[in-house]
Amino acid sequence: DIQMTQSPSSLSASVGDRVTITCRASQYISTNLNWYQQKPGKAPKFLIYAASSLQSGVPSRFSGSGSGTDFTLTISSLQPEDFATYYCQQSYSTPWTFGQGTKVEIK
């Protein structure tokens, strides 16, 4: 199985900050990497597919990059509604696996 490791596990940031979350795959996954946002008590929301393509309706302050084994989610200017937990997920091979999550908290 492909293991996905996110860093950091949590971070504190202020509104307007640039935030970067890293996701590393245990083996090559090309660009078969998705990002999701989850708020407490809610279902995950799909943000980015194919490592860097924004899902329809997602604000342009979100961006993704990377290929192979190393990937990044960047929020260019953190907004109040962005405080949440973010998960990466690989769809290169089954079982599809998720990272452990990165919680973005208010500083």
Place this chain on the structure above:
Amino acid sequence: EVQLVESGGGLVQPGGSLRLSCAASGFTFSSYWMSWVRQAPGKGLEWVANIKQGGSEKYYVDSVKGRFTISRDNAKNSLYLQMNSLRAEDAAVYYCARCEIYYYDSSGYWGFDYWGQGTLVTVSS
């Protein structure tokens, strides 16, 4: 508007069974792969199972193989998860999710584009 509504969760004893349902609306259900994804309390997300449009292909995470069965009824726009021999570690919120494939740069990329609100399964004596 795409809607996925899960039901069937509840409290079950270890070794017991439960059947989850997911009612889909707002899209052509029979055209999509569907999945179940779970989240244990305070933990991360875990993909559980996938099923192809007609039900001919099914895939499971190793930890549920032989105990869980994913199925669908396209006439009823419904997805199911039959869970047998339940264990404490199966306790979680179970989400129904639609699988979408995106074609980009001549390749296909899968993602879970719509999710239900989840149904809670508690396994305890």
